[in-house]
Amino acid sequence: MHESVQRIKESIIEGRHKEIESLVREICKTEITLDTVIQEGLIAAMDVVGQKFGAGEIFVPEMMVSAMTMKLGLNIVKPLLTGKAGAPKGTVLMGTVKGDLHDIGKNIVIMMLEGAGFQVIDLGVDIDVEKVVAKVIKIRPQVLGLSALLTTTMPEMKRVIEELGAHGLRDRVKVMVGGAPVDAAFAEKIGADGYGKDAAQAMALARSFVGL
Amino acid sequence: MKATSYNLFMSALYGGRKGIRPPAGNPTSIACVELMKACGAFFPEAHLNARAMADLALAGHKLAGFDTVMPEYSVHQESAALGCEMDWGNETRMPDAKTAPHLDFSDVIVPESILEKPSLRVVLDALSILRREVGGQVAIIGKVMGPWTLAYHMAGTQNFLLQLGLGEKDKINRMLRQLMPVTIAFANAQFRAGADAVVLADHATGNLVGPYHYRDYLLPIHQEITARVGGPMILHVCGNCLDRLELFAESGVDAYHFEWQVDAKAAVEKIGDRISLIGNLNNPKTLFQGTPEDVYKQARYAIEAGVDIIGPECAVPLTTPLANLRAISAAVLDGY
Numbered sequence: 001m002h003e004s005v006q007r008i009k010e011s012i013i014e015g016r017h018k019e020i021e022s023l024v025r026e027i028c029k030t031e032i033t034l035d036t037v038i039q040e041g042l043i044a045a046m047d048v049v050g051q052k053f054g055a056g057e058i059f060v061p062e063m064m065v066s067a068m069t070m071k072l073g074l075n076i077v078k079p080l081l082t083g084k085a086g087a088p089k090g091t092v093l094m095g096t097v098k099g100d101l102h103d104i105g106k107n108i109v110i111m112m113l114e115g116a117g118f119q120v121i122d123l124g125v126d127i128d129v130e131k132v133v134a135k136v137i138k139i140r141p142q143v144l145g146l147s148a149l150l151t152t153t154m155p156e157m158k159r160v161i162e163e164l165g166a167h168g169l170r171d172r173v174k175v176m177v178g179g180a181p182v183d184a185a186f187a188e189k190i191g192a193d194g195y196g197k198d199a200a201q202a203m204a205l206a207r208s209f210v211g212l
Numbered sequence: 213m214k215a216t217s218y219n220l221f222m223s224a225l226y227g228g229r230k231g232i233r234p235p236a237g238n239p240t241s242i243a244c245v246e247l248m249k250a251c252g253a254f255f256p257e258a259h260l261n262a263r264a265m266a267d268l269a270l271a272g273h274k275l276a277g278f279d280t281v282m283p284e285y286s287v288h289q290e291s292a293a294l295g296c297e298m299d300w301g302n303e304t305r306m307p308d309a310k311t312a313p314h315l316d317f318s319d320v321i322v323p324e325s326i327l328e329k330p331s332l333r334v335v336l337d338a339l340s341i342l343r344r345e346v347g348g349q350v351a352i353i354g355k356v357m358g359p360w361t362l363a364y365h366m367a368g369t370q371n372f373l374l375q376l377g378l379g380e381k382d383k384i385n386r387m388l389r390q391l392m393p394v395t396i397a398f399a400n401a402q403f404r405a406g407a408d409a410v411v412l413a414d415h416a417t418g419n420l421v422g423p424y425h426y427r428d429y430l431l432p433i434h435q436e437i438t439a440r441v442g443g444p445m446i447l448h449v450c451g452n453c454l455d456r457l458e459l460f461a462e463s464g465v466d467a468y469h470f471e472w473q474v475d476a477k478a479a480v481e482k483i484g485d486r487i488s489l490i491g492n493l494n495n496p497k498t499l500f501q502g503t504p505e506d507v508y509k510q511a512r513y514a515i516e517a518g519v520d521i522i523g524p525e526c527a528v529p530l531t532t533p534l535a536n537l538r539a540i541s542a543a544v545l546d547g548y
Contacts, residue, residue: 151501152531
C-alpha cells in the first residue's frame with residue numbers, strides 16, 4: 001500500500017481527526033486514484049475499527065471518533081468524485097422502532113454505513129410503522145435497518161416486517177435488525193433478513209445485501 | 213441467625229453467615245404492571261407520590277416474595293432535580309428526560325436545596341414510610357445515580373461519549389466532579405431516611421465503554437463516593453463487565469449487581485469473596501418471555517454458582533409476568 005494511503009488509514013483507526021483533512025487534501029493532489037483513497041484508506045480503516053470493536057480492543061467512544069474522522073476525510077473526497085465513482089454503494093433506511101427513544105446504537109451504525117460508502121437516510125426514533133412503509137415506497141432503499149433497545153418495543157420490528165409484506169414490499173428491501181435485547185433467533189423468528197450484533201456486523205450485513 | 217428477610221439480605225450483602233437460604237433481592241426495579249394492579253399504585257404516580265412509591269415497593273415483598281423493598285423505579289429522579297425536562301411515562305413506559313441542559317459541558321451548579329426538590333424528596337419520604345412499616349424485617353434498598361450516569365443526562369449520552377473519545381479529559385472530569393456531590397448527598401440522605409443499603413447505579417456499561425475508561429475516570433470517583441457515604445453500597449453497571457469486575461472490587465462497594473451476559477460461575481470465580489454478587493437473571497428472554505420453570509432453573513443456576521443474592525439483572529420490563537418474579541422467590545426458598 002502507498003505510504004500516504006497507509007497514513008490516512010492509520011489516522012482514522014487512531015481517531016486523529018485534526019490531521020485527516022490535510023492528509024486527504026494532499027493525497028488528492030497526487031496521482032493516487034480517489035477510488036484507492038476511499039477503498040484502501042477510508043473504508044479499509046473502518047473495517048479495522050469494526051474488527052477492533054468486535055474484539056473488545058476499543059469501545060464506542062473511540063469508534064465514534066474514528067467514524068467522525070473518516071467522515072471528515074470523505075467530505076473532502078466526495079465533491080471530487082464524478083460519474084459512477086461518486087455513486088453510493090446503496091441506500092439504507094435506518095430507524096428506531098415505535099415506542100423506543102434510544103438512538104446511540106442506530107447512530108453508530110449510520111456512521112459505519114456512511115463510512116462504507118452507503119447513502120443513509122435516518123428516520124430517527126419512535127417511528128410509526130406507517131411512516132416506515134411510506135418511506136420504503138418513496139425512497140426504495142436496498143436495506144432497512146431497525147433498532148430497538150427495549151424488550152417492550154421489539155415486537156414493533158415484527159409489525160414493520162408484516163406491514164411491508166402486506167404492501168407487497170417485502171421482496172424489495174432487505175431488513176436487518178439490532179439492539180441490546182435482539183438476537184439472531186429473534187431476527188429469524190420475525191422474518192428479518194439478518195441481525196447485527198454490533199455496528200461492524202451491521203455494516204457487513206448491509207454490504208452482503210447489496211453484493212459487496 | 214434468624215431467617216428474616218432483613219437478616220438474610222444483610223448477611224449476604226456483607227458475605228457473612230449463610231442462613232437457611234439465599235435472599236431474593238432487587239437492587240434496580242421489579243415494578244411491573246401486574247404488581248401495580250395488585251397494589252393500586254401505578255406509574256407515573258409511583259415516581260411522584262411517596263405513598264404510591266412505597267406501596268409498589270411493598271408489593272415486591274408481599275406479592276412477589278422478595279426479601280427487599282426498593283422504592284425508586286426511574287433513573288431520572290436526580291436529573292429532574294438538576295433541570296432536565298421530564299416525561300414521566302405511564303404504566304408501560306419508563307420515564308425519560310426530554311432535554312440535556314448541559315450539552316455544551318457548561319458548569320453544573322447544584323442547588324443547595326437539591327434534596328428538597330420534589331423528585332428527590334419523594335424518594336426520601338418513601339424510604340421513611342418503608343422504615344416505619346417494615347424496618348428491621350425487610351431490607352430497604354435506596355438508589356442513587358452515579359456521576360457518569362448523571363453526566364449522560366446532563367450532556368447527552370452520545371455527546372458525552374464523543375468527548376470521552378476525543379480525549380477531553382478536563383471537560384469529562386470537571387463534569388463528573390461537579391455531579392459527584394449530588395450522588396453523595398442523596399445517598400447519605402437515603403440512609404438517614406431509612407435505607408439499609410443504597411445502590412450506586414453508574415452506567416459505565418460493558419460494550420459501551422472500556423475497563424480503561426472506568427479505571428481512569430470513574431474508579432477514583434467511586435472510591436471517594438464510597439468513602440464519604442455512611443452505609444453499604446451496591447454497584448450496578450449494565451452490560452458484560454467481566455473485564456472490569458476486579459476494578460469494581462476496588463471501588464469500596466460491598467456488592468456488585470450484574471447482568472446475565474456475565475456467566476454467574478465466571479463472576480464468582482473472578483471476584484471470590486472480595487465483594488458480594490447480586491443477580492443475574494436474564495430479563496428479555498427469561499423473565500419477560502420465559503416461563504416460571506425457565507426462571508426457576510436460571511435462579512437455581514445462580515445459587516449453585518455461588519451468587520450471594522438472587523434477582524433480575526436490571527430493572528425488569530414493565531410487562532414482565534408476576535408469576536416469573538415469584539419463581540425467583542420459589543427458587544431461593546428451596547435453599548442452598
